[in-house]
Amino acid sequence: MAGDSDRVMLGDRFEIKPAARLSQFDQGAAQAFAAEDHDHVGRKLFALVAPGNLPCRGLHLPERKGTLPMLWPEVSGVVDWPVGNQGGAPVWGRRPALVYPQPVGERMLAGDDQPLPRLNEQTIARTLIKPALVMLRELGHMHIAHRAIRPTNIFYAAGNSGEVVFGECFGTTPGSDQPAVFETIENGMAQPMGRAPGTQADDLYALGVLLLILHLGRNPLHGLGDEAVVAAKINFGSFSALAGGEKVSPTMAELLRGLLSDKVSDRWTFRNLDMWMLGQYFNPVLPVLPQRATRPIRFGGGEHMSKPAVANALAFHWDEAVPFVDSGALESWLKRGFNDEKAGEPLALIRGLSYSYGPSNAAKHRTVSRMINFMGGSYPVCYKQIRANVTAFGTMLASIIDQPSLRTEFVEMLRGRLGQGWLDHQPKLTIDEVQARRMLDTTEKVIERPSPGYGVERALYELDPGMPCYSELIGDFYVTSLKDLLPAIDAALPGVEAGTMPVDRHIAAFVAAHIGRPVERELALLANVVDQNAYRLGVLRLIAAVQRNHPHHDLPRLAEAMVAILEPVVESFHRLKARAEIKDKLRQLGDRADFEQMAELLDDEGPMRRIDISGFEEAQRSYASLEMEAVWLEQGGLTDPAKIQASARFSAAITSTFLASAVLAAFAIYMAV
Amino acid sequence: MAVSNASAAPGRRKKKGWVLPLLLLMPVALLLLPTTLVLIPALIPTLVARIVDPVPGRHLTVTVGSLNLAGSLWFIHDLWYAGQSFSAIIPTLSDMLGWLAALVGAGAGWTINWLMPLASRSMAHAKSNLRLSKIRKAQEELVEQWGEPVRDGTGLPAVR
DSSP states (O other): HHHHHHEEEEETTEEEEEEOOOGGOTTTTTTEEEEESSTTOOOEEEEEOOOOOOOOOGGGGGOOOSSSBOOOOOOEEEEEEEEEETTTTTEOOOEEEEEEEEEEEEOOSTTSOOOOOOOOOOHHHIIHHHHHHHHHHHHHHHTTTOOOSGGGGEEEETSSSSEEEEEESSOOOTEEEEEEEEEESHHHOGGGGSSOOOOHHHHHHHHHHHHHHHHHHHHHHHTOHHHHHHHHHHHHHHHHHHHHTTOOHHHHHHHHHTTTTTGGGOOOOHHHHHHHHHTTOOOOOOOOOOOOOEEEEEHHHHHHEEEHHHHHHHEEEEOHHHHHHHTTHHHHHHHHHHTTTGHHHHHHHHHHHHHHHSSSSHHHHHHHHHHHHHHHHSSSSTTTTTOOOGGHHHHHHHTTTTSSSHHHHHHHHTTTTHHHHHHEEEEEEEHHHHHHHHHHHHHHHTTTTTSSSHHHHHHHHHHHHTOOOOOOOTGGOOOSSSHHHHHHHHGGGGGSOTOOOSHHHHHHHHHHHHHHOOHHHHHHHHHHOHHHHHHHHHHHHHHHHHHHHOOOOOOHHHHHHHHHHHHHHHHTOSOOHHHHHHHHHHHHHHHHHOOOHHHHOOOOSSHHHHHEEEEEEHHHHHHHHHHHHHOOOTTTTTTOOOHHHHHHHHHHHHHHHHHHHHHHHHHHHHHOO | OOOHHHHHHHHHHHHHHHHHHHHHHHHHHTHHHHHHHHHHHTTTHHHHHHOOSSTOOOOOHHHHHHHHHHHHHHHHHHHHHSSSOOOHHHHTTTTTHHHHHHHHHHHHHHHHHHHHHHHHHHHHHHHHHHHHHHHHHHHHHHHHHGGGGGGGGGOOOOOO
């Protein structure tokens, strides 16, 4: 931790100054601060401090091979950071930070409302496409998509004109800060946090939009809402919608039609762009427009002529969509508008699937969702207020997990297998989508279970393995890896009330998702609300399981807390002497923060417990047996008059017979003598 | 009938129990007839004890009889010194000391029979108290070792 000092160091070289904000370099939710290079004093740097509740892809960047015409972090890492203020003193947590050199030139566009510069074909090729090619080639080698290509994230290499340098892209979630106009139909329709991490094809599309609006000197879709932007792109094709009827030169049209193709397989690739720059001619890409119906359908305040357009409208007007789909008007339009009498068959299948999975009271909503999927094809999964691509389910959930109503909708969506349904509907899956299917299948097994380590919290970490832990206890410490978990808990404990459990639902889910081996037994103990001792043992066992994977023993506060938490467990041992012995042993293990040994010592199936239980049962039996004997004695077991009388008569007979025998023997001896 | 046979069997065994010693003693009694004739009146207290002793086992008869017989040895000594003839019977039975010995013997038997229950009762109470205190001590040790819950199955700490 940073302690009392306000100095925040990233490595030994870069200092980030929390008090010196450079808001002009903010990137979405990532805030910019002044930074200093201690090896080269005077360099103009800024640091982007990313939000602590989302994965930051800038932390694990591959080595770049050359200079890129984009802001690339000098260094990145997780730093100690003042995350709050308590009584005038800063509360320290941890945040991902990326240090960049400050751009020399001005930002191309200070805000979305600023007027765009108008660039001719040659200028565009020289100042924009040329650096874009260099950047995209290098990013392509590293399998990274920029996902933040827009005029407000572009700087001039010098001054306020000429060649450009693209802005940074690692401080925020890919695509989350892009206006819908720069996004493909699929991503534009999704909510910002529900946009796919994307590929180079998405960057080329964004580049196409950038080139077009800079060539026109205006954005024809400016001022429209996301729904209208997407609707325009669906109805006219992206190029036509964005060109807004303005004429562009044939060579530019060839380039822009290629980059703005709404069909990914037809969209220009980096190679096409490179070849175009070298003067290669390509056949113009023709727009692929959706099939038009013979008559429009009225919905959501507009008339729609195609299935994707209706899908888009349904997604943005959910409350009207449910009664609309239920009324049969849509089915009738699909049959009559497309002269397709068999349209009812897939709809029946959709209804059947909607009623097969998920809570029964939301079946109609699932029907709407699957209808959107049926009509939109590759459009995002839409459910009530949620619109997200399957590969962005993790970030989408992260953005709404603190909002109960949206969280419930998301859980309903997962329970309804809408993600799997979407994937089943795709003709071909990308690698990311195959991975998403695996994650969704894992999530399906845990989402319905309400106990700690399962449910929506587990889904969060299963859907995005890079998601930081949201625990209230360690949420400020940006824990994305299991190896950082125990040190974070140890660091967080002094700031919480005494007796606070070091494991909550988020930590349990985080561990279960990352540990890579079954922890069902530990989670079952954590779910035991009746037996507090079982719960406490569950906490210990889960921490011990983490320690087994990542041995870390410098955890004095956590160890102290655990020893205190386990006191009632020790008290549950029957043998009083054993309790004292175990307490001593526990203290010794606490000094070494050896949770594995602690768990073994207190294991309810371990030797100590077994001996204690069997000994106690034996002692109980002995006590009961002694008690029975005591009761028998107290009730006259030995002093019963009848028994005494009988015994006395017998004793008297024996005594007198013995005496008489002695007399007879003496008499016999006397007579013999 | 099976029932009558079953009930008859113990009776026959009981009879046999008395008959055998009687048959064995009979030749001795006939051989030592003067002694037998002296012992019969000397053992009258035993006969009385037998009559008043209804308890199975006849411990009172044994108690009184054995010491009565020991006391009657005085008569036997007198008789045998006098040659164990029929003529010595009356003089022997006229010996007051002989009667005193026989009756004191029988009295001692009665006394033992009377005192023994008192002694037994005292001993039983002492033994019972001693055992009880040992039990309570053992129980306290168990409680010290295992805590109050060892007393019964209720109020036990949670055991999984």
